[in-house]
Each structure stands twice: as C-alpha cells, then as structure tokens.
Amino acid sequence: MPEYQTHEHDVLVVGAGGAGLRAAIEAAAGGVSVGLVCKSLLGKAHTVMAEGGIAAALANVDDRDTWKVHFSDTMRGGQYVNNWRMAELHAKESPDRVRELEAWGAMFDRTKDGKILQRNFGGHRYPRLAHVGDRTGLELIRTLQDHVIHQGVDVHMECTILSLLKDGDRVVGAFGYERERGRFKVFKAKAVVLATGGIGRAYKITSNSWEYTGDGHTLAYDAGADLIDMEFVQFHPTGMIWPPSVRGILVTEAVRGEGGVLKNSEGRRFMFDDIPENYRAQTADTEEEGWRYTQGDKAARRPPELLTRDHVSRCIMREVKAGRGSPHGGVFLDIAWIKSRIANGAEHIKKKLPSMYHQFKQLADLDITEEPVGPTTHYIMGGVRVDADTQMSNVPGLFAAGECAAGINGANRLGGNSLSDIIVFGKRAGEFAAAYAKTVRRADPNPQQIEIVAHRALEPFERGTAGEGPYQVQDALQAMMQDLVGIVRNEPEMRQALDGLQALRARAGRVGVGGHREYNPGWHAALDLPNLLTVSEAITRCAIERKESRGGHFRDDYPDKEKSYATFNFIVRKGGDGAMEVARAAIPEMPAELKQIIEEMK
Amino acid sequence: MAPSATSATSATFRVWRGDAERGEFRDYTTDVSEGMVVLDAVHSIQAGQANDLAVRWNCKAGKCGSCSAEVNGNPRLMCMTRLNQLDLSKPVTIEPMRAFPLIRDLVTDVSWNFQAKQGIRKFKPRPADSPDGTWRMAQVDVERVQEFRKCIECFLCQDVCHVLRDHQMFDAFVGPRHLVYAAALEMNPLDTHNRTRALKQDHGIGYCNITKCCTKVCPEGITITDNAIIPLKERVIDQLYDPIAKVFRALRGGRHV
Numbered sequence: 001m002p003e004y005q006t007h008e009h010d011v012l013v014v015g016a017g018g019a020g021l022r023a024a025i026e027a028a029a030g031g032v033s034v035g036l037v038c039k040s041l042l043g044k045a046h047t048v049m050a051e052g053g054i055a056a057a058l059a060n061v062d063d064r065d066t067w068k069v070h071f072s073d074t075m076r077g078g079q080y081v082n083n084w085r086m087a088e089l090h091a092k093e094s095p096d097r098v099r100e101l102e103a104w105g106a107m108f109d110r111t112k113d114g115k116i117l118q119r120n121f122g123g124h125r126y127p128r129l130a131h132v133g134d135r136t137g138l139e140l141i142r143t144l145q146d147h148v149i150h151q152g153v154d155v156h157m158e159c160t161i162l163s164l165l166k167d168g169d170r171v172v173g174a175f176g177y178e179r180e181r182g183r184f185k186v187f188k189a190k191a192v193v194l195a196t197g198g199i200g201r202a203y204k205i206t207s208n209s210w211e212y213t214g215d216g217h218t219l220a221y222d223a224g225a226d227l228i229d230m231e232f233v234q235f236h237p238t239g240m241i242w243p244p245s246v247r248g249i250l251v252t253e254a255v256r257g258e259g260g261v262l263k264n265s266e267g268r269r270f271m272f273d274d275i276p277e278n279y280r281a282q283t284a285d286t287e288e289e290g291w292r293y294t295q296g297d298k299a300a301r302r303p304p305e306l307l308t309r310d311h312v313s314r315c316i317m318r319e320v321k322a323g324r325g326s327p328h329g330g331v332f333l334d335i336a337w338i339k340s341r342i343a344n345g346a347e348h349i350k351k352k353l354p355s356m357y358h359q360f361k362q363l364a365d366l367d368i369t370e371e372p373v374g375p376t377t378h379y380i381m382g383g384v385r386v387d388a389d390t391q392m393s394n395v396p397g398l399f400a401a402g403e404c405a406a407g408i409n410g411a412n413r414l415g416g417n418s419l420s421d422i423i424v425f426g427k428r429a430g431e432f433a434a435a436y437a438k439t440v441r442r443a444d445p446n447p448q449q450i451e452i453v454a455h456r457a458l459e460p461f462e463r464g465t466a467g468e469g470p471y472q473v474q475d476a477l478q479a480m481m482q483d484l485v486g487i488v489r490n491e492p493e494m495r496q497a498l499d500g501l502q503a504l505r506a507r508a509g510r511v512g513v514g515g516h517r518e519y520n521p522g523w524h525a526a527l528d529l530p531n532l533l534t535v536s537e538a539i540t541r542c543a544i545e546r547k548e549s550r551g552g553h554f555r556d557d558y559p560d561k562e563k564s565y566a567t568f569n570f571i572v573r574k575g576g577d578g579a580m581e582v583a584r585a586a587i588p589e590m591p592a593e594l595k596q597i598i599e600e601m602k
Numbered sequence: 603m604a605p606s607a608t609s610a611t612s613a614t615f616r617v618w619r620g621d622a623e624r625g626e627f628r629d630y631t632t633d634v635s636e637g638m639v640v641l642d643a644v645h646s647i648q649a650g651q652a653n654d655l656a657v658r659w660n661c662k663a664g665k666c667g668s669c670s671a672e673v674n675g676n677p678r679l680m681c682m683t684r685l686n687q688l689d690l691s692k693p694v695t696i697e698p699m700r701a702f703p704l705i706r707d708l709v710t711d712v713s714w715n716f717q718a719k720q721g722i723r724k725f726k727p728r729p730a731d732s733p734d735g736t737w738r739m740a741q742v743d744v745e746r747v748q749e750f751r752k753c754i755e756c757f758l759c760q761d762v763c764h765v766l767r768d769h770q771m772f773d774a775f776v777g778p779r780h781l782v783y784a785a786a787l788e789m790n791p792l793d794t795h796n797r798t799r800a801l802k803q804d805h806g807i808g809y810c811n812i813t814k815c816c817t818k819v820c821p822e823g824i825t826i827t828d829n830a831i832i833p834l835k836e837r838v839i840d841q842l843y844d845p846i847a848k849v850f851r852a853l854r855g856g857r858h859v
Contacts, residue, residue, distance in 0.1 A: 041712070244636070472649070
C-alpha cells in the first residue's frame with residue numbers, strides 16, 4: 001500500500017486561478033470546509049497573464065450597453081453554438097461580479113466622473129472592459145487571493161492532482177502529490193470543483209504557461225465526465241514572434257483597442273480586405289471612422305482590427321502565405337501611428353499599455369511601436385460539459401468552472417469574456433458545490449484505485465534515465481499538434497496526427513526520470529504527458545468530425561460554415577473499452593425572449 | 603565589450619545544485635541563441651542534461667514573479683534577464699534566493715511570505731457612495747495605489763532586505779513586500795482601517811533603515827522606499843510619537859490608533 005497523507009474537506013477546489021479562487025470564496029461563504037489546491041504558489045496562476053480587461057455591461061462609458069447587447073455579442077462571437085443559458089447568465093451577472101471585486105479592494109482605472117473605466121475590445125459592440133492598464137489579470141487574482149486568505153480556506157500550494165477518486169458513480173475526492181517533498185496526498189471531499197485552466201502546452205507556439213496541460217479536462221474525462229466543443233481552440237492573433245525565446249508571448253488586444261492597427265509588408269491595412277457578412281453592419285468603412293471609434297466617438301463603428309480573434313488570426317495567416325508578411329512570418333502591429341493623432345502620443349501609449357511597453361523593451365529590446373506579431377495558441381473554448389446554472393458535470397459531485405469548463409464561448413471566445421467567465425461561473429460552481437456537499441454523506445474512496453494511481457505515478461522512476469526523456473516526448477507532441485491540428489486543418493493531416501498520437505502514447509509509456517521525488521520537474525513533466533495526450537486526441541477527433549469551418553476551427557478542406565453543424569455540439573467521453581468516443585449533443589431550443597434579443601441586435 | 607548572446611554560440615552556467623543540507627555549484631554548457639533569457643538556458647539544461655534541476659517558473663513574461671534567483675549575484679527574474687546583458691566569456695552563476703530556506707536547487711521555501719501577509723488587516727471599504735453599491739474615485743488617487751498593486755510578489759525585495767537576509771528577523775519584520783501591501787491598503791481612498799499601530803508593533807516598520815536595496819531590485823520599478831515605506835513611517839511618527847498631535851486628538855476625540 002502506498003504511503004499518503006489524508007486531508008478532509010467538504011469542497012475541494014482544484015486550481016487557484018480566478019475561477020478556483022472565486023469558487024473557494026463562495027463555497028466557504030456557504031458554510032462548508034474548503035480545500036484549495038494550487039499547482040504553483042498561490043497567486044501565480046495563469047490568470048495573472050490576462051491583460052486587457054473584464055467584460056461586463058456596466059454602461060459606465062457608453063450608456064447604450066446592457067446585458068442584452070453583451071449576450072448577443074457573445075453569441076455572435078461564438079457563432080451560435082454556445083450554451084445560450086451560460087451566455088445569458090454571464091452577461092447578466094458579470095457587472096455584479098466586477099463591482100464585488102471593487103468591494104474586495106480591486107483598483108480599476110476610472111472615468112472622469114470616478115466610475116470604473118471601460119475600454120474597447122474585439123467583438124464587443126461598446127467599450128465594455130473594466131481594466132487596470134494592461135495588467136487586469138494580476139489585479140483580479142491579487143484581489144481574490146488577498147480576500148481568500150481571510151476566509152478560512154485551507155490552501156495546498158505546489159500540489160498536483162493526478163486522479164479523481166470515486167465511490168460508485170460519485171466523485172468523493174482526489175489523489176495527488178505535493179512537489180516539495182514528493183509525497184502523495186489523498187483529499188476526501190463531498191464535492192470537487194475543477195478550475196484548472198487550459199491546454200495551451202499541447203502546442204509549440206502558445207501564450208500559456210507550463211501549467212496548462214489539460215489537467216482538469218483529463219481528470220474529468222477519466223472520471224467519466226463528458227467534454228464538449230474540444231475542436232474549438234483559440235489562436236490569439238497577436239503573439240510575439242521574435243526572438244525565438246519569446247515566440248508566443250501575448251501582445252494584448254488592448255493595443256488594438258487603443259488604436260493599434262495591423263499592416264502587411266506593403267504597409268497596407270489588410271484587415272479592411274475581408275469583413276465577414278455578420279459583422280459588416282458593425283464595422284467601420286474607412287480608417288478615419290475606425291480611429292474615431294477607438295477614441296470614443298459613439299457614432300463611429302469599430303475598425304476591422306477589432307473583429308473576433310479567429311477571423312483576425314486567419315487574415316494574418318493569409319497575408320503571410322501570400323508573401324506579404326513581416327520577417328519571421330508575422331505581420332506588423334502599429335501603435336506608433338497614433339502619435340500623429342494625439343498630442344503626447346508616446347506618453348499616452350506608455351500610460352495605457354505600461355506592461356506591454358515593459359515587455360517589448362526588456363524582452364526584445366524594442367520600443368513598442370511597430371511590432372511583428374503572429375497567432376499564438378491562447379485558449380480552449382472546449383472543456384467539461386456542465387449544467388449552466390450549477391456548473392455540475394454529468395458525474396455527481398464533480399463541478400467545473402473557467403477555461404476547463406465549456407459552453408459559454410461556443411466556437412470562439414471574445415476577449416475579456418474569460419475574466420468575467422471565471423468570476424461569474426467560479427462563484428456559481430462554489431455556491432452549488434457547497435450546497436451539494438451539504439446534501440451528501442462523506443464516502444471513502446476506493447483503496448484499490450489509490451494503489452493503482454500511486455503505482456502508475458512512480459513508474460517513471462523505475463525506468464530511470466534509461467527511459468525516454470519526458471521533455472523530448474512533450475516537444476514532439478507540441479510540434480505535431482502545431483503542424484497538424486493548428487490554425488488551418490484538414491482531414492489527411494489530422495488522421496496523421498491520430499497515428500502520431502498513438503505512437504507518442506507508446507513513447508510516453510516508456511518515459512523515465514532520474515533523481516528522487518523531491519521537487520523534480522522531470523517527474524512532473526512525465527506526469528503531465530497523459531493529460532496532454534488525452535486533450536490532444538479529443539481536439540483532433542472532434543476537429544475531424546466537424547466537417548466545416550466555424551470560429552476557432554478552420555479547415556481548408558471545408559472552408560465554409562455549414563448550417564447543419566449549428567444545431568449540435570460534439571462531445572467526447574471515455575467508452576467502456578477505454579477508447580475515446582465522439583458523439584453529438586443537440587443544442588436545446590433557445591427561449592423566444594433570447595431569440596428576440598439576437599434578432600434585435602443584428 | 604563582453605561577447606553577447608548573438609555572437610556566442612554556447613555558454614557555461616554555474617548552477618547551484620543541492621538541498622537544505624548540502625549543495626554545490628555545477629557547470630553546464632549549453633547552446634545559446636539570439637534573444638535568450640537566463641530561464642531559457644535553465645530550461646535547455648533541464649531538458650537535455652539535468653531533468654531533475656528544480657526551478658520555479660510560470661509565465662515567462664515577467665508577470666507572475668515565480669522565477670526569482672540570483673544571477674551573477676544580482677537578484678533577478680530569470681525570465682527577464684537577457685543573456686546579451688551578461689558577460690558570457692566566463693560562467694554565469696545562477697543560485698537561489700539566499701534569504702529563504704532552500705528546498706532544492708533554485709527553489710526556496712517562500713511560504714513565510716504568505717503567512718506574513720495574512721497578519722495584515724484586510725481591506726475594509728467605507729459604505730458605498732452610490733445606491734447601486736459602487737464608489738467614486740479620482741484616477742489620480744487610484745494611480746497612487748496602483749503603483750503598489752503592480753507588485754508581482756517575486757519576493758526579490760525580501761531577498762535583499764538585510765533585516766531578513768542577514769538578520770533573519772522573520773518574526774519581527776514583514777519586509778518591504780508587505781509594507782508595500784500595507785501602503786496599498788492604507789492609501790486606498792476607500793479603506794477604513796488604521797494599521798499604524800500594527801505597523802509599528804507587529805510588522806516592525808522601525809527595522810527598515812531606508813537603505814533602498816529593495817527599490818533597486820524591484821522588477822516592476824515600484825519606488826518601494828520613497829513611495830510606500832517612508833510615508834508609512836511618517837504616519838507612525840505623526841500618530842504615535844507627535845506629542846502635540848496627541849493632545850489635539852485627545853481633545854477632539856479623534857480616531858483611536
């Protein structure tokens with residue numbers, strides 16, 4: 001029998017980014033005992049990297065904004081395969097969640113009359129993003145972190161969950177290990193909330209940190225939960241592309257929100273060349289009108305640089321393929337031009353985008369003026385299939401929130417909607433997990449299951465350094481997914497990827513690590529591999545099935561959107577034989593009042 | 603002029619390997635290319651030569667404050683230290699933050715910082731200014747606090763603070779990071795608590811003798827000493843030591859500190 005420490009909580013929250021912290025706060029407020037597991041130190045989660053802002057229809061800058069406009073923007077951005085109930089709840093509740101952050105100490109930028117300032121962002125009809133310069137994510141995570149430490153939550157830092165534990169159908173805890181000493185831990189819990197973020201590390205070029213290895217997706221999948229929309233991966237249009245060591249690091253959309261424009265090697269603003277039909281009425285006709293929009297002219301429409309991320313990424317790829325790209329395969333993001341429009345433009349840029357300024361200066365020795373940028377893997381719309389109101393999955397006792405859950409974003413997420421998503425649905429997950437925990441009795445996890453997972457976790461040590469290197473397998477996976485299941489996809493390449501995944505799974509089974517269990521990153525990389533392989537397979541299988549192009553999913557063998565694919569989502573689940581199954585789930589009929597809103601906002 | 607990463611094709615890194623009991627520097631030579639930062643070199647060593655080399659990192663963009671270390675003796679974020687700023691003709695030393703107990707290799711036990719923060723009274727806003735539960739604040743007042751809220755909790759300021767590093771006074775002094783945290787609360791226009799007495803008695807603000815080492819190493823450029831610590835010290839003096847103010851307060855029945 002493996003040795004382990006046991007902890008007991010009513011609700012166990014796995015992940016301590018915005019969604020996990022918000023869930024823990026709410027669960028604790030519900031009067032239950034709460035444990036919070038962080039893969040890294042508290043306050044370091046990927047939320048700190050969010051830059052632009054939190055989308056909420058506060059209507060502080062433009063009084064025409066309402067939840068209805070936000071709802072219809074979110075649905076349009078998601079190409080109408082979103083879970084409409086989640087989109088509705090999100091639009092209605094995000095203003096309260098933002099105000100609540102202020103009550104907990106967040107310091108947003110202000111309007112002239114002292115209210116929370118809001119800025120423009122892609123796909124949002126009105127200036128909607130509450131922000132703090134370009135470090136909004138840091139503000140959000142710090143506010144929640146500084147609040148949660150006074151709520152009686154037990155925090156387990158640098159601890160990684162390897163498996164959920166079940167009693168019959170129900171989730172009753174989790175098994176993991178703490179990095180410092182390498183010791184195993186068993187968490188007994190009446191309810192578990194997954195808030196583990198995304199999967200960006202399955203790709204070579206990504207804005208995501210090492211933690212983003214699809215842990216929650218895989219934990220849920222292995223426990224019998226459905227995943228949904230896994231083919232929808234968001235490639236953010238503007239990542240740094242040079243030098244190689246910074247490739248993928250994000251350049252916030254706020255640069256475009258503040259007036260930045262995209263140009264090709266001929267110096268032309270190519271985004272005017274291709275404006276999708278469903279956005280034509282909302283998009284500026286001229287450069288002049290676009291500029292006026294970014295400066296707050298309510299009569300103007302947004303510049304095409306602020307179209308949705310999926311579209312902007314594809315336009316950039318098209319320019320590069322046509323030979324009109326920048327050196328190193330990107331296009332130019334020009335913010336310096338606004339100096340000709342505003343007095344003291346250089347200072348203005350520095351003030352509005354301070355951390356971008358800092359990032360370019362320090363990492364690339366460049367003044368933020370005209371930067372070569374290109375798409376970077378940024379976010380997955382797909383994740384654990386949850387009930388819109390409660391965030392519970394189809395496995396009793398298992399909840400999910402934030403990026404590892406799915407539904408609100410449909411085929412493409414709007415910038416700014418993730419910070420609001422994590423606080424709206426983080427709160428809901430915490431609330432309903434606590435309520436659920438009060439209705440069930442504690443059950444003991446199956447000891448055999450613990451033994452199996454513990455043994456599997458230690459296998460890489462048995463093979464030692466004679467085994468495959470974990471980093472080499474990870475690199476090979478990232479390169480393959482980037483090449484074969486990236487921004488532009490097609491059937492033959494994805495079939496090739498499926499074969500590749502099988503071979504990589506075999507290699508992952510031979511991975512070995514040296515040293516001992518204490519703070520061993522090689523061991524951790526080995527343990528991340530099964531998760532990366534599972535989410536990669538889910539993405540690939542769903543992407544093969546969706547024989548059309550929609551949102552973040554683009555296929556050059558089916559370049560158009562097909563109406564017939566608008567009525568259902570793809571789900572994946574683990575079959576009885578352990579193989580991955582893909583199925584279709586019909587999208588429920590939207591209530592008449594929501595339909596009417598979408599009609600009115602067209 | 604020292605050879606920069608653009609001209610050198612490989613470089614040697616002298617990395618601390620060890621745990622709380624024992625340790626030593628070990629040399630690793632690895633390829634370098636344009637634009638690389640110290641963290642890239644550590645990753646390259648980790649992937650190719652020492653899988654178990656322990657290092658903390660997350661964002662690799664100077665936003666999370668995880669990869670703090672001492673590079674050639676200077677407290678730095680490894681992800682924001684470019685190789686072309688270093689002399690690569692001799693080995694680059696990389697060691698853990700020395701103020702904190704070592705866990706392994708480049709990873710230290712920084713958990714004390716999280717406990718220290720918990721001891722500072724949390725934010726408590728005044729009643730809302732508007733019936734919808736919101737407040738009004740001027741941008742200029744917000745900006746003063748925003749400077750402190752830029753802190754990424756890399757703890758490099760704690761690492762160089764001699765009160766903590768040399769005198770190990772972790773029980774008596776919360777360190778520059780948490781004085782910045784306290785300053786953000788004290789100068790928040792909405793906050794209603796007064797932490798002055800606690801700053802003196804519990805958080806040990808008197809131990810800071812304004813050597814400004816913390817300000818020098820802050821990767822976010824927060825003017826820790828001048829903008830955060832000195833104003834707090836002034837509050838302590840005004841409220842706890844000024845005899846005339848004390849009389850006035852007694853007569854007026856002012857806020858108890």
